[in-house]
Amino acid sequence: MNKENIKLLQSVMVPGGALLATALVLDLAGNAISGAVVQFFQLSAFCAALFLAFRFRLGRILLTLLTLLLANRAVEFFMAANPAIAGPGRIAIEVVSLLVAANYLILCAFEGQPFSLGSMAPGLALIFFESVLVAVLCRPGATSSPAIFRAAPFGLSFLAPLPFPALALCTATFAYLVGRFWIKRKLLEGGLAWSLLAAFCSLHAGRSSRAAAAYMGTAALMIAASIVESSYRLAYHDELTSLPGRRAFNEAVLHLDHPFVVAAVDIDHFKSFNDTYGHDIGDHVLRMVAGKLAQVTGGGAAYRVGGEEFTVLFQGKGVHEVVPHLEILRTTIESSNFSVRGGAERRTEARGTDRRKKASARARRAPKKTAARTSRTNALTVTVSIGAAASKSENANWVNVVEEADKALYRAKAAGRNRVEAGLAGTGRTTRRVRSAAT
Secondary structure, eight states, X not given: OOHHHHXXXXXXXXXXXXXXXXXXXXXXXXXXXXXXXXXXXXXHHHHHHHHHHHHTTOHHHHHHHHHHHHHXXXXXXXXXXXXXXXXXXXXXXXXXXXXXXXXXHHGGGGTTOOSSHHXXXXXXXXXXXXXXXHHHHTOTTOOOOOHHHHOOGGGOGGGTTSOHHHHHHXXXXXXXXXXXXXXXXXXXXXXXXXXXXXXXXXXXXXXXXXXXXXXXXXXXXXXXXXXXXXXXXXXXXXXXXXXXXXXXXXXXXXXXXXXXXEEEEEETTHHHHHHHHOHHHHHHHHHXXXXXXXXXXXXXXXXXXXXXXXXXXXXXXXXXXXXXXXXXXXXXXXXXXXXXXXXXXXXXXXXXXXXXXXXXXXXXXXXXXXXXXXXXXXXXXXXXXXXXXXXXXXXXXXXXXXXXXXXXHHHHHHTTSSEEEEEETTTOOEEEEEEOTTO
8 A cells, every 4th residue: 555545544534533433432421521512512513514515615515414414303303202212213213314324325426516506406305305204204103114214134123223224224325435435535535434424323322312412513523524634635635646736745845854855757758648649548647657656665755746747755865875766666657558448549530520430541541659659459658757856965955956856857858768867956967877778
């Protein structure tokens, strides 16, 4: 697991796990905290989460918070009036728990929708229908919910107070959210997964209004924390590659102490490659290279500073120590083949109204230039050029070191690309030059 994946897990595990653990401890503490304090905490958490969701125009999150608010209110109302094991109180637990898990799953479809009343109308209609359903099923005199809400296959009735259908759907929804988090690299998905667990802890508490309120408030706080973490990540990380971005780089260089090395990395012929195969393949190349950069050895930290340009910072290292690691990085990227699906290059495809037709004979006969070496199976190889520069004194200015790294990169480009050039900042000389076998 590379460093970026570890940081991603930490950013979702630490706040979510810590908050849920705190709620569990408070639950075990019993009456150590007054009910008024718990109610204030719950109200504050929901207000904060609702404000952030509205401020960042997150319609899906607003609908999720509305689901939690109404679920908490329904359970409190029907359990307070009917605290018995059976009857409206029990029905409320069975029905609400299943609907909460279902809504978390259904509302995933609202991701990316415009933040408008029209876009959220289907979600609001769904929640309204569910509210009416709960009110009807929990009417006075009702003794049990429909079988779909309380089925207990294989004799799993010991799972009370939460019924098996709700627990099964909760488990499936939780797994789905975790999968979305890992694939999409979006912290909101992780925060929603944690909040679902906290919401079910609240529903499990049932008649304990204090514990239920604490867990539900924790669920809202988890969502608020994930919004904050997401906004931070968007500000400091590149969304396409998941590497730290320009802003993170600008802050990191301010904390560099001598000795340090700056390595400028540039994908060879990337513009030509992008024009030849299209932006989708270009994005794939960027992600592939970024993945290799994230695993750079020698203690380096990689950043995407713009376009096909990356920078790797090495703290506490000299240029002679870093060059072998950069050479490993270069050869690793060079040996990482990937296949292009779809066959034809973008240049030879028909345009406009003739897009679906075959390319003309002239286009087919035209020589094809590509930034990457390709085989008949459309396997592509991408290369990078790297320029590195090291600080030479305690007073070394990082700006000068970056400029020297850029100069070394230009030398690598001029000398044939797919190579590493390195030097000391301010000396104007090359300390080591590494050529690839291909050049």
